[in-house]
Amino acid sequence: QAALCDGQTLCAGRAPPYGCLLGFGGSRPAAPAEAALEARAGMGRLERLLGGKVASDIDEFEQEEAFDAVARISVRCIERLLGGKLGYDLEEFNQRKARRDARSDQSGRVAKNIYYWEPKSLRICAINWSHVMLAEYLPYFYKLLIALAVGLILSQVYWGSFDASHARELLSDYVVLEVVAVIGLISAYASRLKPSVYCMENVVFVPPEAWRVSKEQLLTMMQAQQCFNEESLGFMQRVLERSGTGDSTAWPPSMIPSKDGKTPALKDISSAREEAKAVIFPLVREALERADVKPECIDFLIINCSLFSPTPSLCALVCNEFCLREDIRTYNLGGMGCSANVVAVDLAKQLLQNQPGTRALVVSTENLTENLYTGNEKGMLLQNTLFRCGGCALLLSSRWVDSVRAKYKLLYTFRAQVAEDNSYGCVYQKPDCDGNVGVTLSKDIVNVAGRAMKRNFIQLGPYVLPLREQAKVLCNRSCILAITYAKKMGLPGAKGLSTPTGYTPNFSKGIDHFCIHAGGRAVIEGVQKNLSLSEEQIKPSMQTLHDFGNTSSSSVWYETEWVERHGHLKRGDRLLQIAFGSGFKCNSAVWVALRVDRSKQGVSLKP
Numbered sequence: 310q311a312a313l314c315d316g317q318t319l320c321a322g323r324a325p326p327y328g329c330l331l332g333f334g335g336s337r338p339a340a341p342a343e344a345a346l347e348a349r350a351g352m353g354r355l356e357r358l359l360g361g362k363v364a365s366d367i368d369e370f371e372q373e374e375a376f377d378a379v380a381r382i383s384v385r386c387i388e389r390l391l392g393g394k395l396g397y398d399l400e401e402f403n404q405r406k407a408r409r410d411a412r413s414d415q416s417g418r419v420a421k422n423i424y425y426w427e428p429k430s431l432r433i434c435a436i437n438w439s440h441v442m443l444a445e446y447l448p449y450f451y452k453l454l455i456a457l458a459v460g461l462i463l464s465q466v467y468w469g470s471f472d473a474s475h476a477r478e479l480l481s482d483y484v485v486l487e488v489v490a491v492i493g494l495i496s497a498y499a500s501r502l503k504p505s506v507y508c509m510e511n512v513v514f515v516p517p518e519a520w521r522v523s524k525e526q527l528l529t530m531m532q533a534q535q536c537f538n539e540e541s542l543g544f545m546q547r548v549l550e551r552s553g554t555g556d557s558t559a560w561p562p563s564m565i566p567s568k569d570g571k572t573p574a575l576k577d578i579s580s581a582r583e584e585a586k587a588v589i590f591p592l593v594r595e596a597l598e599r600a601d602v603k604p605e606c607i608d609f610l611i612i613n614c615s616l617f618s619p620t621p622s623l624c625a626l627v628c629n630e631f632c633l634r635e636d637i638r639t640y641n642l643g644g645m646g647c648s649a650n651v652v653a654v655d656l657a658k659q660l661l662q663n664q665p666g667t668r669a670l671v672v673s674t675e676n677l678t679e680n681l682y683t684g685n686e687k688g689m690l691l692q693n694t695l696f697r698c699g700g701c702a703l704l705l706s707s708r709w710v711d712s713v714r715a716k717y718k719l720l721y722t723f724r725a726q727v728a729e730d731n732s733y734g735c736v737y738q739k740p741d742c743d744g745n746v747g748v749t750l751s752k753d754i755v756n757v758a759g760r761a762m763k764r765n766f767i768q769l770g771p772y773v774l775p776l777r778e779q780a781k782v783l784c785n786r787s788c789i790l791a792i793t794y795a796k797k798m799g800l801p802g803a804k805g806l807s808t809p810t811g812y813t814p815n816f817s818k819g820i821d822h823f824c825i826h827a828g829g830r831a832v833i834e835g836v837q838k839n840l841s842l843s844e845e846q847i848k849p850s851m852q853t854l855h856d857f858g859n860t861s862s863s864s865v866w867y868e869t870e871w872v873e874r875h876g877h878l879k880r881g882d883r884l885l886q887i888a889f890g891s892g893f894k895c896n897s898a899v900w901v902a903l904r905v906d907r908s909k910q911g912v913s914l915k916p
Contacts, residue, residue: 507719508718509705512596512599513867514674515916516699521559522560522565523557528545529567533568533572538685544687553830554855557915558857559857562587563581563584581619581676588674589612589702597631604634607668607669608669609637611640612624613653615646615891638660646892648890649862652890655722658719661707672703674861675696680692695828695858697858718900721898722899723896726893736750762836763839769885775818778814778818786811792807821882822876822885823842823887824850825887826850873905874911880902881902882901882902883900
């Protein structure tokens with residue numbers, strides 16, 4: 310300023326005029342031509358002082374303004390052409406990205422997805438052609454190569470250039486023929502093998518302290534409903550005393566206000582959906598975190614919940630919360646009863662084996678909010694005293710690379726469906742005479758479960774029993790048939806022979822740990838009697854029933870969790886899960902332990 314302005318102006322403390330800064334005086338107005346000359350002269354002096362910085366900044370600013378104007382015009386044109394769809398898509402993408410970023414790190418592109426968004430761009434990238442080639446066009450490529458090879462040989466034969474002497478030499482060499490035959494047999498056998506299914510991680514829901522109630526509090530909650538008579542309350546008290554459940558089992562939050570003995574429970578669908586969220590979301594989140602798998606890597610989602618089937622489904626609820634892939638295949642199972650987890654695992658096995666290299670997320674739970682029975686029929690009051698809140702989540706995979714860090718390998722799944730009328734109606738949901746809907750449990754449920762288990766174990770036995778036990782069963786069965794036939798034909802001395810009783814094989818010879826569905830003390834003791842199990846072998850089921858109650862289909866995984874913590878599980882041990890469900894069904898699954906989590910051993914699941 311000292312170089313461009315009058316010193317007196319600065320000394321007087323007055324700000325120099327703008328024209329003074331540019332090199333021409335501010336004391337008198339100048340003619341237009343003179344003002345233009347002075348302005349150019351001032352600009353030249355200012356450029357020399359600042360090293361040309363102003364001119365370059367002005368040019369860059371003008372270019373940016375031009376680019377921004379073109380961009381705004383282009384966006385407005387595109388929005389008019391697409392009818393606002395671009396803005397809607399971008400808004401939807403930003404919402405999904407915000408939800409996903411809130412649960413994961415900023416890792417850039419989404420892995421294992423055909424379509425993905427650039428994190429710093431508004432354009433969608435091209436198709437991942439390597440994924441498409443491997444998934445769709447690789448089989449056609451193999452067929453094309455075979456056709457080309459056959460066509461080449463035929464063309465050589467047609468033009469007479471095919472030399473058959475080499476082929477005759479190879480055919481006359483027996484060693485070459487044997488090697489080719491062995492390679493062909495191995496290839497044919499390997500092509501028929503299905504990939505193994507591995508359990509990468511299994512987690513169970515541990516209810517918060519606020520959900521837990523004692524037996525006395527549960528009776529108080531029943532009184533708060535103001536619908537049960539004294540006989541019904543006394544019946545539920547007697548059942549609770551003999552049920553085998555403890556004093557810290559969980560009920561849903563919609564029921565907890567009833568502990569004051571006055572507030573009725575909420576049984577609306579909104580409360581039921583909140584219960585489902587409170588159970589399912591932590592399970593899925595923990596399973597993915599412990600397995601170190603992103604939600605985008607899940608190919609199949611299977612959720613089973615027998616008595617709660619809202620719209621949208623529970624699968625849609627999980628997909629929306631965790632932003633699963635849009636091409637994921639979901640299966641929502643209902644009405645399967647307490648054996649639904651094994652049904653879901655069997656379904657996941659079929660899906661994973663038919664599409665090798667995929668992963669499946671299986672979630673099993675039951676919803677109690679809408680299924681509190683408010684009548685006075687004794688057969689239906691059992692559900693108010695046995696069932697509790699719970700759930701489990703499994704991450705299954707058919708990728709051979711996942712076998713390195715998998716916890717279990719699925720060996721077998723067996724399902725038995727009994728179609729008798731008595732079996733069909735022993736667990737039945739219906740309204741009572743007053744219109745109150747509930748699930749009635751028949752007195753014959755233990756006998757029905759025994760018949761269903763026998764049919765299931767007929768399938769299971771040949772796969773898990775050692776040859777010695779199978780030989781005992783065969784000899785026993787042969788003796789029974791021979792003596793029965795001799796008596797029927799009236800053979801001499803046959804009347805003096807006594808028919809031997811059926812031999813029950815010792816399944817402990819082929820199974821190391823038993824996880825029997827914690828449907829009640831009577832069910833567990835019935836299985837113990839039929840299989841001749843010891844108290845130590847049924848301890849996982851009894852302890853689970855005491856700590857968590859009957860959590861429906863997820864109970865077998867609470868028992869598996871107990872085995873991991875207190876059952877001295879070792880690598881290579883076989884676990885048998887037995888579950889019973891309405892219909893009537895008996896389903897079983899056999900797992901072999903591949904990895905033992907030492908940090909769990911000796912640590913109680915419930916704090």
